[in-house]
Amino acid sequence: MADVFLICVIVIAFVILTVIGLYLVVKYQHPDDKNDAYVPKLVVWFGFVLSGATVLLLPLDVANNEGYAGCDGFDTAICGGLNMELFWEIIYWLVPIWVFFLVPISTFYYEADDGMIMVGTSVGAKPNSRIKEAIKYEAFVVVIFGLIFALTYLFLNETAIPVREVLGPDFSLGADYTITPVANATFSASQLAPMGEEDVEVLSLNYANETLGTVKLAVNPSVFYAGLMAWMGWFLFALFGAVGMAAMPLDLILAFIDRPRHMDAVEFAEAQVLLRDRVNELVTVGELLKIEREEKAQQNGGKGASYFDREARKAAGEEKKALLQFKQAVYLLEEDAEDFSNCTANYKNYNPLIPIGCLLGGICSFILSLFWVLHIILYVLPKTPVTPFLNSYFHWFDKWFPLFGVISVAIFSFYLLICGVKGCFKFGLRFLFFQVHPMKYNKTYMSSFLFNIALVLLCALPVVQFSASAFQDYARNTTISQVVNVQLKYLKFFGWFWANKVFEYALLVILLLTCIYLGCRPRDSSGSNSLNLRDRLRSRSG
Numbered sequence: 001m002a003d004v005f006l007i008c009v010i011v012i013a014f015v016i017l018t019v020i021g022l023y024l025v026v027k028y029q030h031p032d033d034k035n036d037a038y039v040p041k042l043v044v045w046f047g048f049v050l051s052g053a054t055v056l057l058l059p060l061d062v063a064n065n066e067g068y069a070g071c072d073g074f075d076t077a078i079c080g081g082l083n084m085e086l087f088w089e090i091i092y093w094l095v096p097i098w099v100f101f102l103v104p105i106s107t108f109y110y111e112a113d114d115g116m117i118m119v120g121t122s123v124g125a126k127p128n129s130r131i132k133e134a135i136k137y138e139a140f141v142v143v144i145f146g147l148i149f150a151l152t153y154l155f156l157n158e159t160a161i162p163v164r165e166v167l168g169p170d171f172s173l174g175a176d177y178t179i180t181p182v183a184n185a186t187f188s189a190s191q192l193a194p195m196g197e198e199d200v201e202v203l204s205l206n207y208a209n210e211t212l213g214t215v216k217l218a219v220n221p222s223v224f225y226a227g228l229m230a231w232m233g234w235f236l237f238a239l240f241g242a243v244g245m246a247a248m249p250l251d252l253i254l255a256f257i258d259r260p261r262h263m264d265a266v267e268f269a270e271a272q273v274l275l276r277d278r279v280n281e282l283v284t285v286g287e288l289l290k291i292e293r294e295e296k297a298q299q300n301g302g303k304g305a306s307y308f309d310r311e312a313r314k315a316a317g318e319e320k321k322a323l324l325q326f327k328q329a330v331y332l333l334e335e336d337a338e339d340f341s342n343c344t345a346n347y348k349n350y351n352p353l354i355p356i357g358c359l360l361g362g363i364c365s366f367i368l369s370l371f372w373v374l375h376i377i378l379y380v381l382p383k384t385p386v387t388p389f390l391n392s393y394f395h396w397f398d399k400w401f402p403l404f405g406v407i408s409v410a411i412f413s414f415y416l417l418i419c420g421v422k423g424c425f426k427f428g429l430r431f432l433f434f435q436v437h438p439m440k441y442n443k444t445y446m447s448s449f450l451f452n453i454a455l456v457l458l459c460a461l462p463v464v465q466f467s468a469s470a471f472q473d474y475a476r477n478t479t480i481s482q483v484v485n486v487q488l489k490y491l492k493f494f495g496w497f498w499a500n501k502v503f504e505y506a507l508l509v510i511l512l513l514t515c516i517y518l519g520c521r522p523r524d525s526s527g528s529n530s531l532n533l534r535d536r537l538r539s540r541s542g
Contacts, residue, residue: 024439040110062409063080158219165213217487227494238506240455246515253359256355256358376504
């Protein structure tokens, strides 16, 4: 029978995730989307619930304790009774459906009326309905990833689980004992006679083969696709998660250090002049980018550059980099303008608890990042762990209040997911490989929502897998541990990455390199970027 307390926890967690997701969509959406894009909003809303539920399912699995042998009937006192295998199966299917179907088709639907983004809807072209445009592009995505999923499952669905063969004698050679039944017809270990010399002699004949054998099994589609999604997501999580674990504490502490302070007349005038100069520089950059794009469009007759033209590809790459740098400079200018407003016009209305909250958050995130680094070094990476570390901390909680241990697992796991989003934004802002999608209060377009929810969902399964492996001493009786540390760990091709801890080493190395980099350049550059970009565009146009 299912534990009533765990059922209540599930309902409360679902309600909390639903309310938070709705709050984010309503309060952070751009005014232009207020009465539009209802389908993308639903996808984002329930995508947030799904990502949170994926990570929080691990601590629920720990509390359920269904992997304990006594749950089969003879000792069910610590068993939750929930069918966690069914819960995980649902998650295994919903995550790829959201990532490869609902999020892409919502993105295509949302941007289908933007002539700069969707081919076929630009000026002069025959207009198509938004839904037709979305279905057309989504069909391409489904075919590509459908083929990838089908072919990988067809050829790589086998797992080779190592086993050790133990040989022993026939126990009929041992002594015979008669057990006298008691009045209530129940069995007790006290009814057994102490082990005698004959029993010891029989047991000493056992032989364990020193060479490990393997048992090859075909995993079911849902488990395989969960492993495939985790493997794909690991490439993002190893990079962005590592960057976020280093950047999160630093940015929160800097938010406290750089908190708004009252300006006198001289400081106000100087800051106003600097902001005005930067605005003028970015206006100039915007005009230069517009002129450059119009000239190239006239030269190419309105057609895009050929993919096989090396010079054209190089020029297109430089144009994209310039546009990303321009957007970065605009974002940083908006941040500085908001800080200037908080120091002047909005100074009396600014909440002084915000920087204090940032400081406390920075300290807590620093502790979490530090503990994760130590746990990776001491427990995850060594073949024989130096110490259980965090596992011992969770077990210590179990001695007097088990709920705190489960909550701690949820905190450490959810922190990794937040770091993944933070790292993506930080990496994009510093290195300009892709457009950043910051979440701004009352200023976030639905395309940014969809990008971030796809990123969170891609990182959710790697976070669960990593946490289940990192806490396998504490989570040894979970359903997900049997999947992650047995079936997926030895899966053909993909298992090599997990058995050799390739992603864990990459995560730690990138984290350390990021700490060194941010130690040298802790703050995001602002004014100099727009100057350099303006001069570079002028030299190209000249």
